[in-house]
Each structure stands twice: as C-alpha cells, then as structure tokens.
Amino acid sequence: MLTHLNLINFALADNLAIDIEQGFNVLTGETGAGKSLLLDALSACLGERTDTNYVRYGSDKADVTAVFSYQEHSPEAEWLKTHELDDESGEIHLRRVIFATGRSKAWINGRPSSLSELKELGRLLVQLYSQHSQQQLLEPPYPKHWLDRYSNFGAHTQAVKDSYTTWQSHIRQHQAALDAQATRLQKIDSLTLQLEELEDVVQVDYKEIEQEFDRLSHHEHIMLDCGYAVNALDEAEQNINQEISAIIRRLESHAGRSEQLSEIYNSLVNAQSELDDASANLKQFIDRQSFDPERMEELNGQLEIFHRLGRKYRAQPEDLKQLFEDWQAELEQLNQLEDPETLAEQVQQSHQVFLEKAQHLDEIRREAAEPLAKKLTEQVKQLALPEAYFEFKFEPLEQPSAEGFSFIQLLFTANKGIPAQPLGRVASGGELSRIALVMQVMNAEKTEAEVLVFDEIDVGISGGTAEIVGRLLAGLGQHVQILCITHQAQVAAQSDQHLLVKKLQTDPASSTIFALEEDGRIDELARMTGGVEISETTLQHAKQLRQLKFQSVNSGS
Template sequence: MLAQISIKNFAIIDEISLNFSEGLTVLTGETGAGKSIIIDAIQLLAGARASVDFVRHNAEKASIEGLFFIDDTKHSAYSVMEQFDLPLDKEEGSIVIERHITSKGKSICKVNGKLITLAVLKELGTQLIDIHSQHETQSLMNPERHIELLDFFEHEELEQSKEHYHELYKHLLSLKKRYEELSNNEQEIAQRMDLLKFQYNELNDSQLQPGEDERLEEERSHLMNYERIYEGLNTTYESLSAENHALDFLGHAMSALEQLEDVDHDFEELSKQLKSNYYTLEELSFDIRNRLDQLEYQPNRLDEIETRLFEINRLKRKYGKEVDDLIKHMAKMEEELEQLENKDSHLQSLEHEIKEAEKDALTEADHLHKLRTKIAEKLTIAIQQELKDLYLEKAKFDVQFNTQEGHINWKNRNIKLLKQGLDLIQFLITTNPGEPMKSLHKVASGGEISRIMLAIKSIFSKHQGITSVIFDEVDTGVSGRIAQAIAKKIHRISHESQVLCITHLPQVAAMADHHYLIEKDVSGHTNTTVQKLSEKDSINEVGRMISGNEVTETTFKHAQELIVQAEELKS
C-alpha cells in the first residue's frame, strides 16, 4: 500500500506530508481546493509524464516522494525491481519512489535511491497504483484492452496455453521471415552471396585455429623474455645442484640424521622427511636442467608470431568477434551460402515447415479460444451481478468474440493469426431492455459509465494485485440510492486493495475508514492544506456536503445518521 507521500513546491502546494492506512481513505473539499493536484502527484509516482507547469512559482524544483509497503514477496512489483536490478529489501518490504521536476523542465526519477528512466518507473508504477478518473475510465472502455482484461480474469487457467501459443507463433514468424529473405529479388540475393563468399574466403584463407591467438601471445611472451627466463632457470639450477650448494648440504644433513635412526624412533621419522624433501628437490633440479636444455632463442619465430597476431587481430577488429566466434561464424556463412545456392529446394522445404507450424499454431490458438469462451461466460455472470448491485439490474453485459468464421478449420489458409491468437474481443452492454448491445465506450450517460466502470473494477481488483486503487471523482452524475450503492462498492474494493477516493458524494464520504479535508488558503499566497479529520469533524464535513452551505443541527443529525448507516453497511 501507499503508506506515505510527501509533496513540496508542487502546483499550489507549498509542502505537505500525508500518511495513509489500509482500507478506504476519502479526500473531500471544495472545488478548486487542490484535491486533483494530490492525485496528479501520485500519478507522477506511477510514471506519468512531468511538466514544468507543476513547479510552484518562484521555486527551483518540485519534489514528490512516496513510500510503499508490500507484504507479499511474490508481488509483481518485486519482479519488476529484480528485472531492472533495483535495490530491494523483501524483508522490510518497502519501496521509496522519488520524482523531482526542475524549473527548467528536467525530470529525475529514483527508486530506493537509484536513478532510473521514466519507462522503468512506469513499468513499476503500474504494479503499485491503479488510478481511475473520468479520463482513465475512457481508457478502460477501450476495446483494445478488453482481451487483456479477459485473460487476466482467469490468467492461471490460460497461462500454459498462452505460453505454448506464443512459442509456436514466434517460431512461425521466424520461418516466414526466412522465407521472405530467400524470396527477395535476384539482385539482392546475388549481392548477399558475393558478400558471404568474400567474407568466408577471407576467413577460410586465414586458417584460424581455436584458441590460436592465446597460444601465440603466450609463445611471444616467452621469446620476448628469453634472457630473463634463462637467467632465472640457470640461477635456480646452480643454487640447487652446483658444488657446495643446496643439494650437497642437504646430502650431508641426510647422512648425519641417518646415523641417529637406531638411537630413537623420532629421529627415524625426521630422517624419512628429510630424505623425501631431498629427492623432491633433486627431481626438481633435473626438470629445471631439462627446461634449460630445451630453451632456444628464435628471432625469426618472433617475427612470424608478430605477423600472424597482426592478421588475427585485424580479422577480430573487422568482424567484432573472438577467434572461436569467427570459426563459428564461418560455419553459419557456409550454411547460408548453401541455402542461397540451392534456394529453390530450401524454399520448398520452408513452405512445408510453415504449413506444419501454421497447423500447430492454429490448433493451439483454437484451444486458447475455447478456454477464453468458458472464461467469458464466468466473467459475464460476475459483472452482471455487480451491475445488479449498482441498480443496473436491467443491463446486460456480454463478451463479443470477433473471430473469423471457420476459425476451427486450420486448413483455411486465409485465417490471419494474431499475437494473442485468433480472438479480437470487446465488451458489449445495453442498459435498457429492447436496445441492442453496444460497445462500452458508446454508453452515453455519465452516471452509467461510472457504475459500469466500478462494476468492472470490482471484479478485476480481486485479480490484479494492485496495492493502491485511486478513484478521482468517478461518482459524478449519480445521487440517492445509486450513490449509496457506489459507496458500498468502493468500500468493498478496499477489502482487496487500499483505496484513495476523491468524492463530492456524502454517501461515499460516510463510508470512509479515514477522512482528509483539503482546503485552499488564500491569505498571502495561495496554498493547499490537508487535514485528517476527527470523527466529529468528519460528521461536519459530510453535513457540509449534504447541505452545500452552513451545517445546521438538522444537517449534522442527518450526517450522523448517514455515517451510522454506513458503519452498519461496512459491518
């Protein structure tokens, strides 16, 4: 959940710090007080684009900092953190996001102190925060997103089939790409063959051997340090084996200790150790002598090595590969040349592979379609119930599959496979009996749109794992019992995720677990202030929302009754 947000020099906010808790937090206040500015700040934490207009007048920069706590160590936010190598402490479960916008328009993003790009922040933010405003509602109504929502509803049931299909689809695309490359015009193929032949001949003539450059560099090092190696080995040998040197003295010591073996068993053990060391050094001396005998200074060989290494390094620079990679590259070029020289037979072979790949992909796509059909039935029933709870009992919801006719028959070669399979999906609804089903975005009434969106959100909030859901005046255009139903539905969503809600409805405010009042102070320069309300102050604020003017004793009692009713509904 979003535990804390600190905002400084942002729009008409000087500096505020808010602590949030689980459940439903409501933010209320007069129009223009700055409620939506706080949501704008939270949106920046979720990866929204920044504007220099957000920086308060005469300030150098605007700063927003948010602290999130996540208890679930398998949460998708942690996967994003690991993917982009961001600092992470799963035991503490905290994520700190910072946004700084300078007066010159530069934007700085940080996660747990590490600088990141806006794209990475957006990737992480979508796992933490889900913001719904009237604009975002229209985004939810976008038919292109509906297949994502359907798949997410029962993603575990679809996961295996989707992964299998994506592998088959990717393989099919690679085969088609190869077919297109082989089918290019003759001039392009001829040019490609000339290039491959030239590169292959150049590498083949060089007669490269695996690890050759490393061996040559080692040999060059020996030749360039011949005198140093000779002197070192010779000095070592002389010190060990020359007259009156190490081995001679060790021999005398060994003889002296042998004479004590029959005196004490301890001396016998010491004698054995000395003999072992003596023979080890003697053998080492022989090895050094052999190395000295084998040493040979070859100035011509050094020239040969330098010339060969120069040629190898030239090829490495030209092709940007190491010697072993160049050898593998030659094999690939040889294979491609063979395919180009025998293009027709390879095209026939590819055609057969493409047909088989299409057959496999279409079979799996059809299986995926059948799974989606069953899931769509479950989703329809669930959303239908949510709509009924929101007094849209006459409404009918449906999931439309715009698949091509005959999709089950994979022999129909006119079928176009899509990244998501065969299905193009959109959600349809009608709110009045007798009227035809329409796409969601064609529903006219603002109040209906709000309720439909809330019904959909109620379903998907249980599955998405978003830590904080934010509603920005999505209850516009409703009143009475519908407002009460919306309030109840928003509070129910707060059982699955923390909910922050900006509202003008007293029914929603009465359902709050935590209530903040946002006001605009115009004494001196304009500034937005935020105050967490006590129980009595919350009743007064609900009363103001009911009356719109001064809170009378009657209004106060009405607000009290509304909050009591809300507590009963919550329980």
C-alpha cells in the same frame, strides 16, 4: 501499501506530510482546494510525466517522497532484490525532485534511478483508475482485454501471440529461401573465389610485416643512432654512466644528513640501474640486427599484394582479414540455408501449433464469458439499472491473428424486452460511467497491486447509487488499500479514513491535507450534501450516512 507522502514546494503544498491508513481512504474538499494534489504527487513518485507547474511559485524545485510498506515475497520485493535495492526496513522510498528548469531527478531507496525504473516498480505498487476510463469501453479491443484480465488468461494470450509470431517468422524465412534460391549457387561460387584469393594473404599479419619492412628500410640510420647511444652511455671517455657514478659517490656520504638528499641519492642509484639495463639491451639489439635485401624484397612483394587486394575489394589492407572472416560466415550461412521444401514443412508445423493454441484460447474465453457477463449484470443492476443485461458476442475473424480467432464485443441493454446491442451504440453517458465503475472495481479485485487509486470515477451518479458504489469500494478496501477522490457524500461516508483538502489564505496561496476525526467527518459530509450553509437537517443526514457505514460493518456486509 502506501504509508506516507511528503510534499515540499509541490504545486499548492508548502511543506505537507500525510499518513495514509490501510483500507478505504477518501479525499474530499471544495472545488479549487487542490484535491488532485495528492494524486499528482503520487504520480510523480511513480515516474509519470511532470512539468514546471508542479514547482510552487517562487521556488526553484519541488520535492516529493512516497513511502510504501511491502511483504517479504511480494512482486515488488522480488523486483527490489533483483535490482539490489531491497532495504532492511521493509519499506520502499520513492523520491522525485522537479526543478523549475524542467529537469527532474529520481531515487529509489536513496539510490539515483531512472524514470523507467520508477514506472516499472510503480506498476507493481499502484493501479490508477480515472473518470475518463469509461472511454476505454468504447474501444474495440477493450471487451476482449477485460475478459482476459479478469479471467487471468494472460499466459494463454501471450502463448498465442508468441506462436503467431513464430509462424509469421517461418513464413518470411520460407519466402526468403524461395527468393534466394535462384542466386544462391551463383553467390556461393563468387564467395568461394574471393576466399581462395585471400586465403594465403590473411595468414600473414599485415601490421607485423609493415613494421618489419619499415625497420629494414631504415636499418642504416637505426644502427648509427643506436651506436651513438651506446657510446654516449657506456663507451666514450666521458660517458653518462661514469658521470652518474661520480655524482652518486659524492652524494653517498651526505645522504644520511638529509631526508630529501637521501631520496635524490636513491633516485640516482635507480636511474643508474635503468641506464645499465638500457645500455645492455641496446648492445644486444645491435648484435642481432642484420640487413637482408632478399627479406626486404619479399616483404615489399607481400605489401604490394595487400595493397592491390585492398584496392580491389575497397578495404584497407589491415581490414582484409576481417573481410575474409565475414565472407567465410556468409558462405557458411548460404551452405547451411535450408531448401524451401524443408522450410515449407516448418511453416506448416508452426501454423498448426498456432491454431491449436488459438483454438484453446477461444474455447476458454467462450467458457468464461457467460458467467462473467452474468456477474457484471448483477453488479450493474445495483446502480439504478434494474433491467441491465450483458452478454459477450464472438464473431469469427476473416483471418486468425495474434489476438486469436474471434472479434469479441460486449453487448448491453438497459430495458427489458430489448435485445442487447454493442455497448457503445446503446449506452448513455450516465450508463457508461456506472458500467465503467463496476468493471474497474471487478478488475481491481484481480490486480496484484496493493494500492488502488480511483480519481472521481463516481461522476454522474448520486443518491442511493452513490451509496452502493461506496459499499463496493469499502468491500474492496478490506483486501487492498484504496485512495479515492470523490464529490459524493454517500461514497465518502463509507470510508475508513477521510482526508480533507483545504486551501489556506496565504501569500502565495497554499493547500493542506489532513485526516478528519468523526465530528469533522460529519461536518464535511454535511457540506458535501448541503453546500456552504450547514443546517441541522444536513448534519442529521450526514450522521445517518455514517450510521449506514457502521451498520454495514456490524452486519458484515
């Protein structure tokens, strides 16, 4: 549940803190007051796209934070645990900073996070419905998706998609085997010859023989220089080891008189030890070296083979071993390639699995469609459409697809005796908005999100219809938290918390949002019904709207 929002230099908000209650919350205010302020800030915290318009004029950045509470074993709790973001406080803090330059940064529980993480977590916390959602009703896939979502068919639809993907993959493998059959044996012979040519060569490490050849090529110079080094270090009349020993003896008696001299003395002792080791290793290296013309000739021949094969196969000599391994893998794959007949059986089996799963999905969809259409009819009838009627129509597809066997349409009629037809063809704009509203509320009953946001979805309705919508949302608010921007007093009157957006005459202009007490709610409802001038009549009407809310609560409806 959303418990708190804090907006700093966000759009028209200077420094605004809002506490949100459980249940049904409405947000109202005059046109231009900034009613979208709260939802824009919440969307920013949920990882939605932002722009520089969200940064308050004269500021270099906007800073918004949304705080949610959550239950121990909820989906969001598991998400936080998986991402090592769980907090002992039992809260989720989502923060977004938007800079005037266009950049933004995000944090989850104090840790820097990506926008994709914000969105992923946000989908578990909040579900948003807008006034434009009615356009979705006119999209061909919507009735099927709505039926599946309401009926919790997600696992079944995914199983059909997966089995369809497997079937199509097997078809491609079978076709590839048919295409490859003609050239397969020829390719195997070619790879076998190439591997035979490289088999002995790659047993030798190119880098090692190259280094050994280089050492033999420079044998004389190496021996001269190493001999000079041994002589200078240890065998000359005035060698380095003797000089260092003399220096150490001179400093030894003074080392205890100065910490710095002591460090220098120790460094020289260590250096002498290192030089002794180096001198001994040099002598050992010289003793072990010998020039072998035959070995040098052998190495030269091996290097020539490496370079010749590298030119032949257009590869660097040191890369021939990797090329050999790649050819081995390719040959193994060709040898293991199943013949087309075996793959044809696989295609048939996966096709049968797909048909079985798609058939089952089609059956449970048809079974769920009639009671769902009946429930939708009953709900929509309350919104001044007493003769409304819905039914789902299943039309077989020419070819089954990842979506199943049938194209599903939602048919509707608003008039008794008139056959139901596709919704987009016969429903008016006002009817569409009311139908969309009911479908959204029905969907909301099935969502896992604990916060539902309705952005002016009651546009186009009024009077008794708006009152029924308010009751629907109030009933839904008994199970989840609802935020609703509305222009309808009948809807606002049914709320548990009423938030008012008000524009302040500051420079630059700013807006504030605060919760109304009962008297303030009456005044705001009167303004919504009667306009600028609030009369005794509009006040009485506002009080009556609130009494209807209390009566419905007391009656348990």
